[in-house]
Amino acid sequence: MKDMIFGKNEILAASVISRSFESGDEDVIALDRIDLVFQSGTYVALCGPSGCGKSTLLNILGLLDEPSSGVLTLFGRPLNGFDHWDRAKLRREHFGYLFQDGGMIERLSVEENIAAPMLYRGINRGRFEARLDDLLNLFGLASKKRKSVSQLSMGERQRVGLARATIARPAIIVCDEPTASLDEYNSNIVSDYLRSLALDGVLVICATHDPIVYDKCDIVIRMSSGRII
Amino acid sequence: MGYYTHKIALRWALISLLGRKLTSFILILSLTLAISVLFICSSIVSGFTKQVEHLTFGEFNRSLKITQNVIAGQDNGPPTLRDRAAIERTVQSVESTAGWTSEPVTMLTNTVKINTMIYGAIGDYRREIDADILVGRWLTDHEINNYNRLCLIGYELFLRSDEDVRVGQIIYIDNLSCRVIGIVGLPRSMMAREFSQSIITSLRNVEKYRSYENSDNQNLDWLTVYTKNYKNRHDLEINVDKLLRKMHSIPMKYISPYSYRDNALSKENIERHNSAFKQLIYVINGIIMLSVFITYAVMNIYSLKERRREFSIRLSIGGYPSDMVKQVAWEHTIISSFGSIGGLLFGMLGSLAASALGGWPIYLHWSSGFVAVLAGWFTSGCVCWWVAMSVSKTPPALASKP
Numbered sequence: 001m002k003d004m005i006f007g008k009n010e011i012l013a014a015s016v017i018s019r020s021f022e023s024g025d026e027d028v029i030a031l032d033r034i035d036l037v038f039q040s041g042t043y044v045a046l047c048g049p050s051g052c053g054k055s056t057l058l059n060i061l062g063l064l065d066e067p068s069s070g071v072l073t074l075f076g077r078p079l080n081g082f083d084h085w086d087r088a089k090l091r092r093e094h095f096g097y098l099f100q101d102g103g104m105i106e107r108l109s110v111e112e113n114i115a116a117p118m119l120y121r122g123i124n125r126g127r128f129e130a131r132l133d134d135l136l137n138l139f140g141l142a143s144k145k146r147k148s149v150s151q152l153s154m155g156e157r158q159r160v161g162l163a164r165a166t167i168a169r170p171a172i173i174v175c176d177e178p179t180a181s182l183d184e185y186n187s188n189i190v191s192d193y194l195r196s197l198a199l200d201g202v203l204v205i206c207a208t209h210d211p212i213v214y215d216k217c218d219i220v221i222r223m224s225s226g227r228i229i
Numbered sequence: 230m231g232y233y234t235h236k237i238a239l240r241w242a243l244i245s246l247l248g249r250k251l252t253s254f255i256l257i258l259s260l261t262l263a264i265s266v267l268f269i270c271s272s273i274v275s276g277f278t279k280q281v282e283h284l285t286f287g288e289f290n291r292s293l294k295i296t297q298n299v300i301a302g303q304d305n306g307p308p309t310l311r312d313r314a315a316i317e318r319t320v321q322s323v324e325s326t327a328g329w330t331s332e333p334v335t336m337l338t339n340t341v342k343i344n345t346m347i348y349g350a351i352g353d354y355r356r357e358i359d360a361d362i363l364v365g366r367w368l369t370d371h372e373i374n375n376y377n378r379l380c381l382i383g384y385e386l387f388l389r390s391d392e393d394v395r396v397g398q399i400i401y402i403d404n405l406s407c408r409v410i411g412i413v414g415l416p417r418s419m420m421a422r423e424f425s426q427s428i429i430t431s432l433r434n435v436e437k438y439r440s441y442e443n444s445d446n447q448n449l450d451w452l453t454v455y456t457k458n459y460k461n462r463h464d465l466e467i468n469v470d471k472l473l474r475k476m477h478s479i480p481m482k483y484i485s486p487y488s489y490r491d492n493a494l495s496k497e498n499i500e501r502h503n504s505a506f507k508q509l510i511y512v513i514n515g516i517i518m519l520s521v522f523i524t525y526a527v528m529n530i531y532s533l534k535e536r537r538r539e540f541s542i543r544l545s546i547g548g549y550p551s552d553m554v555k556q557v558a559w560e561h562t563i564i565s566s567f568g569s570i571g572g573l574l575f576g577m578l579g580s581l582a583a584s585a586l587g588g589w590p591i592y593l594h595w596s597s598g599f600v601a602v603l604a605g606w607f608t609s610g611c612v613c614w615w616v617a618m619s620v621s622k623t624p625p626a627l628a629s630k631p
Contacts, residue, residue: 055629058629059626059629062545063625064545064624064625064626064628064629065624065625065626084550084622085549085550088544088548088549088550088625089549091544091545091547091625092547092548092549095545097545097546097628097629099542099628099629099631100629100631101631103542103545103546103628103629104542105539105542105543106248106539107244107245107247107248107249108241108244112244116543116546116547117546117547119237120543120546120547120548120549120552121547122234164546168547176629
């Protein structure tokens with residue numbers, strides 16, 4: 001495991017983060033006092049066995065979920081007291097997401113799925129048409145741009161998801177098992193692209209089991225039973 | 230940077246509805262069904278109500294029948310031709326009048342002798358008869374207002390004479406000859422039935438059959454006044470009574486020598502029956518609409534369960550909760566619009582089909598149609614509000630759970 005690099009480029013930090021869930025009468029602790037600091041331009045892998053809390057931590061770091069206790073800091077600003085509206089605003093401004101199954105909106109076409117984050121940001125199609133075409137070409141999806149995503153293979157869906165996560169040039173990209181359902185060829189495409197994003201200054205955080213991914217990461221964080229080991 | 234626009238929300242709402250064709254179809258169908266059922270039932274009820282009213286009253290529900298008030302004594306009344314002229318000239322809202330007398334007579338044809346009634350009229354006499362002419366023609370305005378020995382025969386009297394009466398034939402009424410110029414068909418309303426069993430002629434002709442005691446040629450058995458508006462009938466009665474009292478110098482403190490048979494009073498009885506009938510139909514309708522609206526709500530709840538991940542993905546890729554609300558609102562607007570148009574269209578076609586196939590009297594009741602549309606929109610709005618609130622609270626973390 002490479003050492004974590006802390007410095008002035010710190011953009012995201014978790015301080016004594018815990019997360020517990022109610023299961024019947026008892027609380028199940030999914031995360032136990034996690035302390036982490038992330039810098040821009042870093043490719044980070046969260047590894048560990050199933051149920052160790054990778055996805056829970058990823059959801060909290062990606063502002064998809066809230067910690068039960070502890071403080072999350074984004075660009076030096078603690079997020080305590082932020083409501084769901086404020087979090088939605090931060091997600092829109094700074095985050096891109098790549099989910100295990102691509103997280104497609106099934107009824108939309110390939111290009112509509114990729115363009116959705118820009119449309120939610122109120123950007124006219126004309127202003128991002130060139131970037132959309134670039135991404136479609138980059139991921140070999142140009143010929144399928146008008147197809148429904150439900151007609152795509154898993155590898156193609158994941159590439160669509162990756163294009164969608166990056167179209168708005170977010171500062172942080174959060175990926176949950178991005179290569180879990182992919183063959184080696186597609187896994188390499190996804191991982192190489194994530195690596196290149198990190199080189200461009202994006203913070204990429206991946207929950208993964210896949211050596212193809214974590215071998216290319218700057219930092220590998222290993223987790224077990226809700227703790228970093 | 231602009232904002233996520235309604236145009237995009239509308240487009241995604243359309244895509245979403247088209248992507249769930251069966252669900253969307255059932256939602257639109259349920260609204261269409263609810264609206265059209267209410268529209269059809271209201272149209273049928275309305276048609277029946279109007280038919281019952283017409284069968285019962287014909288033109289009588291806009292009329293005031295003035296006779297002598299027997300309780301008040303014989304000093305004044307019955308109404309006279311002079312009263313009729315004054316009412317026509319003075320009272321506003323009077324459309325027309327008809328004065329009538331009647332006498333028992335004996336009718337003699339070539340082969341039969343029948344005891345019957347003869348009705349003499351002056352003025353707008355055809356409304357009260359409320360039937361079509363079967364053979365021949367009506368008495369003209371000139372003929373009804375003058376002496377001429379021409380008459381009409383009611384259809385039931387024609388049957389009683391073993392059909393021994395022809396148009397153009399001379400019959401004898403109390404030994405005075407009279408030419409039949411028309412046979413009147415069956416009346417459309419119950420109140421006009423008396424004319425079907427009688428001879429109808431001009432008031433001047435009937436004077437020839439009157440006994441000496443009744444021979445005051447100014448007197449009428451009854452005077453019918455038609456108002457322009459059914460709702461004016463109470464005002465009409467007050468105004469006519471005032472005028473007649475003034476003409477005959479009868480102070481208001483004395484009982485009126487005239488009796489006003491307001492057919493609207495009977496109409497109110499009919500309306501009570503109709504109202505009970507309407508209530509029954511509307512309760513049945515309400516149950517149908519409620520069932521359909523519950524189906525609508527359940528379908529939406531079921532559909533929402535399926536769509537929670539989609540909304541969580543939308544929230545994770547930059548959508549605000551308000552953006553989700555916008556999309557859901559557009560989806561419901563589209564469904565409600567199609568449901569409303571479909572409901573009114575199918576309601577109208579269904580009503581016409583029921584009328585054509587079943588021979589049911591239909592009167593398209595647009596106000597009920599629009600009430601049904603409002604009820605549909607209200608239901609859709611409530612369900613939409615509930616769905617929108619649920620959607621806006623969808624945890625975005627669901628997006629990471631395939």
